[in-house]
Amino acid sequence: xxxxxxxxxxxxxxxxxxxxxxxxxxxxxxxxxxxxxxxxxxxxxxxxxxxxxxxxxxxxxxxxxxxxxxxxxxxxxxxxxxxxxxxxxxxxxxxxxxxxxxxxxxxxxxxxxxxxxxxxxxxxxxxxxxxxxxxxxxxxxxxxxxxxxxxxxxxxxxxxxxxxxxxxxxxxxxxxxxxxxxxxxxxxxxxxxxxxxxxxxxxxxxxxxxxxxxxxxxxxxxxxxxxxxxxxxxxxxxxxxxxxxxxxxxxxxxxxxxxxxxxxxxxxxxxxxxxxxxxxxxxxxxxxxxxxxxxxxxxxxxxxxxxxxxxxxxxxxxxxxxxxxxxxxxxxxxxxxxxxxxxxxxxxxxxxxxxxxxxxxxxxxxxxxxxxxxxxxxxxxxxxxxxxxxxx
Numbered sequence: 155x156x157x158x159x160x161x162x163x164x165x166x167x168x169x170x171x172x173x174x175x176x177x178x179x180x181x182x183x184x185x186x187x188x189x190x191x192x193x194x195x196x197x198x199x200x201x202x203x204x205x206x207x208x209x210x211x212x213x214x215x216x217x218x219x220x221x222x223x224x225x226x227x228x229x230x231x232x233x234x235x236x237x238x239x240x241x242x243x244x245x246x247x248x249x250x251x252x253x254x255x256x257x258x259x260x261x262x263x264x265x266x267x268x269x270x271x272x273x274x275x276x277x278x279x280x281x282x283x284x285x286x287x288x289x290x291x292x293x294x295x296x297x298x299x300x301x302x303x304x305x306x307x308x309x310x311x312x313x314x315x316x317x318x319x320x321x322x323x324x325x326x327x328x329x330x331x332x333x334x335x336x337x338x339x340x341x342x343x344x345x346x347x348x349x350x351x352x353x354x355x356x357x358x359x360x361x362x363x364x365x366x367x368x369x370x371x372x373x374x375x376x377x378x379x380x381x382x383x384x385x386x387x388x389x390x391x392x393x394x395x396x397x398x399x400x401x402x403x404x405x406x407x408x409x410x411x412x413x414x415x416x417x418x419x420x421x422x423x424x425x426x427x428x429x430x431x432x433x434x435x436x437x438x439x440x441x442x443x444x445x446x447x448x449x450x451x452x453x454x455x456x457x458x459x460x461x462x463x464x465x466x467x468x469x470x471x472x473x474x475x476x477x478x479x480x481x482x483x484x485x486x487x488x489x490x491x492x493x494x495x496x497x498x499x500x501x502x503x504x505x506x507x508x509x510x511x512x513x514x515x516x517x518x519x520x521x522x523x524x525x526x527x528x529x530x531x532x533x534x535x536x537x538x539x540x541x542x543x544x545x546x
């Protein structure tokens with residue numbers, strides 16, 4: 155057979171995402187999946203009922219490319235209600251088919267070949283290929299375990315005349331870090347100094363613990379015009395399969411983001427948009443309850459892992475918790491350990507090392523991530539299995 159032309163050099167070399175690998179392994183070994191980050195119960199029934207009703211009553215044709223007015227208005231109100239951020243719903247809000255599409259549209263809108271984008275690692279795995287697909291270069295800066303501190307000198311050194319954008323994920327997956335006001339100010343000062351933008355992945359904005367409150371970078375002085383802020387109905391309402399995201403930003407940026415969005419997915423199912431608009435208008439009780447319920451699950455899993463001898467790193471937000479397996483003296487990588495406990499303890503986790511740039515030196519090799527957004531009975535069963543396997 156004759157040789158065929160080479161395929162895209164970014165995507166053809168990628169392996170299967172770690173979430174798919176570990177989830178498939180969990181199914182194969184009948185393990186409890188604490189690897190992939192999705193709840194195992196659906197979100198509020200009133201939101202789901204409204205979506206079902208709208209699906210029957212319609213409309214079910216193309217909604218406006220930027221999103222139905224009701225949802226864009228709800229996103230604008232949400233920004234003002236929680237953060238005091240004022241956006242024009244008609245020109246500064248875009249609805250997307252999930253936050254991953256939102257990230258892609260923002261990256262495509264901002265970056266050109268030879269630009270540089272700074273990512274803070276460990277980072278969500280879609281960032282790297284999406285940036286590289288534009289022809290831009292990635293500079294990675296690592297927050298440092300065990301406290302996931304931001305290395306200010308390294309961050310400053312990463313900025314230069316080619317820096318176009320920073321991707322900031324807070325609350326941060328997988329490190330479960332909520333960036334402090336002081337850390338955000340450092341970043342804001344650098345963005346001003348080097349005339350750069352920020353793509354702010356804030357999908358876990360309502361999942362913060364121990365009294366912490368999320369602060370958008372856009373809320374700092376001078377930052378609103380430099381920031382594209384991304385939210386996720388999937389995370390906020392435990393409806394990850396719906397894939398409804400939204401972008402807020404200045405019209406000078408969202409005008410171009412919308413042009414990228416129109417050639418990615420163009421629109422998102424209208425029934426889901428109307429339902430999420432209702433959800434964003436729910437009382438504070440819902441949003442506060444979501445965080446407190448997850449905090450209780452976090453505490454349960456932390457006690458379990460510490461009980462079997464796994465030290466826990468700080469967990470300030472998100473669905474995830476990081477544990478250090480160093481004391482076990484396991485003869486293998488963090489990836490090998492995750493496969494081992496999936497096969498033998500029947501509980502799946504994800505290695506942290508996969509969330510780093512391939513060129514990063516000194517990647518942590520003994521850290522693994524567990525997801526705790528599961529039913530209480532599932533968490534209890536996982537605890538029993540881990541305790542039984544590790545003999546505690």
